[in-house]
Each structure stands twice: as C-alpha cells, then as structure tokens.
Amino acid sequence: MVDIDDAGKAEVARPSESRRDPEWLRDRLSEWIKHHEGEDAAVTEVTIPESNGMSSETILAKARWGGVERDIVVRVAPQADSDPVFPSYNLDGQFRLIEYVRANCDIPLPTLWWSEPSDAALGAPFFVMDRVNGEVPPDVMPYNFGSWVSEATPEQRNQMMRDSVRVLAQIHAAPAPADLVSHPEPGETALAAHLRRLREFYDWAAEGRAGSPLIERAFAWAEENLPATEDAVLTWGDARIGNIMYRDFTPVAVLDWEMATVGPRELDIAWMIFLHRFFQDLAAMAGMDGLPDFLRRDDVATEYLQQTGYRPTDLDFYTTYAALIHAVIMFRIQCRAIHFGQAQEPADPDEMILHRPTLEAMLNGTYWGQVK
Incomplete structure (x- = not known):
C-alpha cells in the first residue's frame, strides 16, 4: 500500500x-x-x-x-x-x-x-x-478518489462514458487535415510514425541522464508487436475525460489538442481506457475502491462499436502502448522536478514511473487478467 x-x-x-x-x-x-x-x-x-x-x-x-x-x-x-x-x-x-x-x-x-x-x-x-462554464474531472486528487464524478449515480457515469466515447467517434469521422498535424513519412504507417516520434521525444528527455530500463523494454516490446494497420484517422491524442468539460455529465467543451495527430483510432480509445486505469490502480494502491465499474475496457470498446460500426482491435497492444506513452511523459515530468529541486534523482530510474507495476504487468501479459 x-x-x-x-x-x-x-x-x-x-x-x-x-x-x-x-x-x-x-x-x-x-x-x-x-x-x-x-x-x-x-x-x-x-x-x-x-x-x-x-x-x-x-x-x-x-x-x-x-x-x-x-x-x-x-x-x-x-x-x-x-x-x-x-x-x-x-x-x-x-x-x-x-x-x-x-x-x-x-x-x-x-x-x-x-x-x-x-x-x-x-x-x-x-x-x-x-471561458466555458462546466466541471472537469480533477486530476489532483484524482476524480475516483472522491469528486463529483465518484458521487454521481452509475446511470450518470454511464451517460458520461457514452457521451465521451461519442466525442472520439466524431473526431475520428472528420477528415484528417493535411497540414495541421504530423503525418507519416513515405513508406511509413501512421502508427509506426507515432512510435518513432515517441522514441525521439524520449531520447530528448533522457539526454544526459540515466534512462529507464523499463521504458527501453517497453519500446522493444512495442516495435516487436506493432500491429500492421494502415488506419490513419484524425486522433485527439490526449483523449481523456480530464480534458473534457461537462455540464450535467454531458460534454460542453473538448480541450487540449497539442497531442493531436493521425493514427489508428485505437490510440484515442486505449488512451481513454488507460488513463482511467492509471487512476484506478492508484486508488487500489491507496486502499480505496475508486470507480472499478467506470470506463471499463470492454464497455468503452462496445460503446464505440455501437456508435460507429467499427470494432476496436488489438487493445492489449494499444493499452500497453498507452502505458508506455504515459511512462515517457511521466519520466520527462520527473526530470523537470529534479531540475527544479522538487525531487531527488532516484537510484533506480524506473522509480520515476508511478505506474511501473501496471506497465510491467502489461508487458508480461498478466495485467488484464487481474482486473475485475
């Protein structure tokens, strides 16, 4: 604990x-x-x-x-x-x-x-x-630790899930712009380009310091297991409920577009699933119930299928890849904290990844079997 x-x-x-x-x-x-x-x-x-x-x-x-x-x-x-x-x-x-x-x-x-x-x-x-009037699910403390989201009824949270998935479905249905987001290079799939850019970001973040063996292992896993997909829709990138403002559990503003790109729609679907799992795993480590019935992987995938007719595939890969993306971002954030004297350099760089047990379990193929 x-x-x-x-x-x-x-x-x-x-x-x-x-x-x-x-x-x-x-x-x-x-x-x-x-x-x-x-x-x-x-x-x-x-x-x-x-x-x-x-x-x-x-x-x-x-x-x-x-x-x-x-x-x-x-x-x-x-x-x-x-x-x-x-x-x-x-x-x-x-x-x-x-x-x-x-x-x-x-x-x-x-x-x-x-x-x-x-x-x-x-x-x-x-x-x-x-400025839009509404409520955003808090990150600190996480919304599943106690907030207007956790105090809602199951029916209200289910409405919130459906409407949030609808946001993804509508974004993915829009034509991808030619010049406003990154596109793959010739002969490269959008997913491979996404992985390449993530690697470049990590190399920049880790320059001059010890890197994370776990992140390196996850990159090797992603390269080995990369799905062969040509899917290249407009993706929001930071597709999580913490970037949506709600009123009466209905989205009234979709925020933060700096991670938008083109790629498989599963990038957004898995990111929404994983970011909730990130908070849910924190709740479990803290001995709290959290919201285990909210934004469940099968529920989100089924809702997306019902709304679009498209069945999300390879979610084991994409949720693990989401955990890798989050690990790289957290590594960079902790590097900043060390730079400003807000944290000390750990002896084990993997300690800079708060969801280390989750990423390890995903790489080992044991994570989803333990999720109720």
Whole structure:
C-alpha cells in the first residue's frame, strides 16, 4: 500500500503559480486587445489558477469589447526558463486545428477569438478563447478518489462514458487535415510514425541522464508487436475525460489538442481506457475502491462499436502502448522536478514511473487478467 499523497507525484513539476504578474498581464492584455478591438476594449481582471497546466499556462480574465462583458481564457506557451515538458510548442497551430475541428466535426469547443504567434505582448505566443462554464474531472486528487464524478449515480457515469466515447467517434469521422498535424513519412504507417516520434521525444528527455530500463523494454516490446494497420484517422491524442468539460455529465467543451495527430483510432480509445486505469490502480494502491465499474475496457470498446460500426482491435497492444506513452511523459515530468529541486534523482530510474507495476504487468501479459 502507498501513501495517498503518492497520487499527486505526477503533479510535482506542475507550476504552482505563474511567473507573470497579474497586473502586468492585465495591462499588457488590455493594450493588445485595444489594438484589435479599439480604445473602448479593456481587460479588467486577471486570475491565474492555483493548478496550472504542465505544457502551457492558462490565464483567466474578464474583458470588455464591443460593449459586451466577457469571460475569457488565455493559453500561453511556456517560457524557455521553465524547462518545458515538450521540446517545442505551436499554439498558433493548435488554434488553427481547433478552428478546423469546429468546421469539420460536431463536438463542443470553446469559441476562439485570436491567436498571437509572436512573443511581443506577453513574452510568449498565446491564443484567446471564451471561458466555458462546466466541471472537469480533477486530476489532483484524482476524480475516483472522491469528486463529483465518484458521487454521481452509475446511470450518470454511464451517460458520461457514452457521451465521451461519442466525442472520439466524431473526431475520428472528420477528415484528417493535411497540414495541421504530423503525418507519416513515405513508406511509413501512421502508427509506426507515432512510435518513432515517441522514441525521439524520449531520447530528448533522457539526454544526459540515466534512462529507464523499463521504458527501453517497453519500446522493444512495442516495435516487436506493432500491429500492421494502415488506419490513419484524425486522433485527439490526449483523449481523456480530464480534458473534457461537462455540464450535467454531458460534454460542453473538448480541450487540449497539442497531442493531436493521425493514427489508428485505437490510440484515442486505449488512451481513454488507460488513463482511467492509471487512476484506478492508484486508488487500489491507496486502499480505496475508486470507480472499478467506470470506463471499463470492454464497455468503452462496445460503446464505440455501437456508435460507429467499427470494432476496436488489438487493445492489449494499444493499452500497453498507452502505458508506455504515459511512462515517457511521466519520466520527462520527473526530470523537470529534479531540475527544479522538487525531487531527488532516484537510484533506480524506473522509480520515476508511478505506474511501473501496471506497465510491467502489461508487458508480461498478466495485467488484464487481474482486473475485475
């Protein structure tokens, strides 16, 4: 059994506060919005959430233009001295991708206003969108440890599962854009390209330090067991309920598109399944019941089949691959924590992977047999 606080280890490198002063932000955003909407426009208030994103910064603001008071969200690229999670960021690309998805897909998305690709105004690129009212399943503490999700009825959670799978189905039905997401190289499948890019990201994250033997083993397993599929639909990438805002258990905003690409639809399906299993395994380690009846693998796959007519395949591979992706991201996040003195370098690099037992069991083919 682990201490319940271990559930927050993945968040240790998440910025607890902005490096930017709220009053400075308000003045700079006001000046910037006046340039776009005229002298009557203004930003009247800026709030920086206590828990911010690990890959970009979220700023909440109240603004006025066109005689209308508005609640807005400003997504700002990370500053170079924050040792960003990913080697590069393209917020303008995300902005244009969200516009594309809105035009080609019937899913709820925030209204977008502007994208600013230069760093002149705030010291980093950013984009502006409307703030949507709703609830997001929390990561800290995880929603299955006690939240509005765990307090819901089984029927409400089942509705939440169905509607969340519908989001995936609708994204996958949209035509993949030619220039807004990464595509495979000639002679390469989309899945092989995804694995190659993940390997490149891990090599960058591990440069100059001891790598993880478990991650290396998982890469070898993935290369050996890679399904021979030509499937290449638009995938959301970070397809988890923690990136969906809900109202009455129905999605009202689909957020965070930085991991979008083309690939097999199972990438999204398995990611949604695995991220719940990640939290569920943490609950079990902490001696808690969690939500074992929520987002079960067979339920999600069956719901996807009913909605689309497509039966997800090779889910043993894709859920294990999802665990590998998550391991690489967690490894990078812990590297940041070590860099900022928030954590010590472990003697065993595999200790940087909180779901180490899960990934090991998946690689051994024993994980799903023990899941009730």
